[in-house]
Amino acid sequence: MQFKAFRLAPLLALMMLLALRPFAWAGDSLIILDEEFDGTSLSSDRWPFQTGTITVSGGLLELTDGEIRSGVKPKYCTWSFKIKLNQTDKTVMVELDGSGCIRVSFGADGVIRAHTEIYGEGICEDSMGSYEANKWYVIKVVWERGRVRYYVNGTLKAVHTENVPTKPLMIYIDTHLTAGTTIWLDWIRVEVDAEKVxxxxxxxxxxxxxxxxxxxxxxxxxxxxxxxxxxxxxxxxxxxxxxxxxxxxxxxxxxxxxxxxxxxxxxxxxxxxxxxxxxxxxxxxxxxxxxxxxxxxxxxxxxxxxxxxRWYDKLKSKWKPLPWLLFIIFLLLLLFVGYLAYKLLLG
Incomplete structure (x- = not known):
């Protein structure tokens, strides 16, 4: 009897685990991209489109004369990244793009610009100050319904309330517009308040x-x-x-x-x-x-x-007590299994 009880124990444990296992729901915040550039290559799963010269080393991405696009398609998100450029006389764009765009550009005139646009409808653009070569900048963009806020190194630099995109966009990081342009990215993160969006x-x-x-x-x-x-x-x-x-x-x-x-x-x-x-x-x-x-x-x-x-779904709509009946059957089954275990353990 002890041998039979020993063989039955894993099954009993599994049934109890399935019965008592709680649902582990996360908070309302959904992180759809948290890229730290670990390893020695850029993930083709997270970044399916890649061109140019790409090097990943020491937790940094180095991109020269190329473009990368992420597979994430956020809508109304907080989007942030840490970036450094090798020059101030060529244009680099980091943007969310699709039916419109939410763009941070590092211009050939040494100025960072905030750009919000719905294609074919209108554009909002503001200067966010000058930038220097070989210096790190932390950019954060908060995209909400009817408003986009742009931050540079923690300081609010621009707020756009017109021509704000309303459909999902994809991430573009583009240095291929002018030859000889290199950027370094330390990290990039996209977070959505999912239950609101x-x-x-x-x-x-x-x-x-x-x-x-x-x-x-x-x-x-x-x-x-x-x-x-x-x-x-x-x-x-x-x-x-x-x-x-x-x-x-x-x-x-x-x-x-x-x-x-x-x-x-x-x-x-x-x-x-x-x-x-x-x-x-x-x-x-x-x-x-x-x-x-x-x-x-x-x-x-x-x-x-x-x-x-599907059959259960149809039956439940016609006979409301069905879930309670199944619950009672499940409890009876647990009692029966418990009784069997008791008899086996005590011989």
């Missing part, structure tokens, strides 16, 4: 060129890119707290994908190895909170309980 599941990372068009219809989010033959192989979608009890079923041309991972700590759904094409659909199903983690844990193993959860 996103009122429904939204893309925060898109490893590709074009920012996807997000179209909501009923309980389905459809992501489409401009080029029909192109689709980013990896997407990250933020799931707001209001949607934490939903599971996301991901489809590409009506084929369900199981190459996804849900990260509970920051409530992001990581979808990877996506076949080429132009459209991905994310369908929301509303089971119970404890079913969410079970679904995302089993799916990468090839075990899809999505059909069962």
């Amino acid at each position: 996103y009122d429904r599941p939204s893309v925060v990372y898109w490893r590709g060129g074009d920012i996807p068009i997000e179209d909501w219809s009923s309980s389905t989010l459809t992501l489409t890119v401009h080029h029909p033959a192109y689709l980013a192989p990896r997407i990250k979608v933020y799931i707001p707290r209001a949607y934490r009890s939903y599971i996301c079923e991901v489809y590409k041309d009506d084929v369900k994908l199981n190459t996804l991972r849900f990260i509970r700590l920051n409530r992001t759904l990581d979808i990877y190895n996506i076949p080429s094409g132009s459209q991905v659909s994310i369908k929301l199903v509303d089971p119970e909170p404890w079913m969410v983690q079970l679904y995302y844990s089993l799916l990468p193993l090839g075990i899809d309980i999505g059909v069962l959860l």
Whole structure:
């Protein structure tokens, strides 16, 4: 009997762990990029577009006559970086760009400028003072609804309240406009107050060129890119707290994908190895909170309980006491397992 109890113990421990495991939700702040430039090369995952001469060493990025773009697609964020340039007579731009831009430029006249623009509508631009070669500058940009604030070394230098972009933008760091330009970056960070910005599941990372068009219809989010033959192989979608009890079923041309991972700590759904094409659909199903983690844990193993959860969702809408019935059954099951364990341990 002792041997049987010993063999049963891991199963009992696993069941108790699943039953009692708490949901670990992060705060409202979502860090979608925290680049320290560790290692000896620039991450192609975080920076899928790279040109020019790039060196990563000692925690610094050195970029000469080139351009890098990040895969993150923030909207209304706090964006900061530490930068040094080798000269003051050539132009360097660090910006968020897409349907408009939020740009910090180090000009060929030795002046730092704040530039806010919605393409085709209007521009706001202000001088933020002069800069020197081979000197570090910490730039912080706070992009909010209807306002952008620009800081240099902790001092507020410009505030723009017109022509403020309202759609997600991507990060560009550009030194290729004039030959012989080198910059060094110590770090770059992008942080979003996610619960204020996103009122429904939204893309925060898109490893590709074009920012996807997000179209909501009923309980389905459809992501489409401009080029029909192109689709980013990896997407990250933020799931707001209001949607934490939903599971996301991901489809590409009506084929369900199981190459996804849900990260509970920051409530992001990581979808990877996506076949080429132009459209991905994310369908929301509303089971119970404890079913969410079970679904995302089993799916990468090839075990899809999505059909069962969809049926449960339909039954629950027709018969409201169903969750309580399942809870009672679960408690009875725990009591039964406890009784078996008691009998086995005591012989």
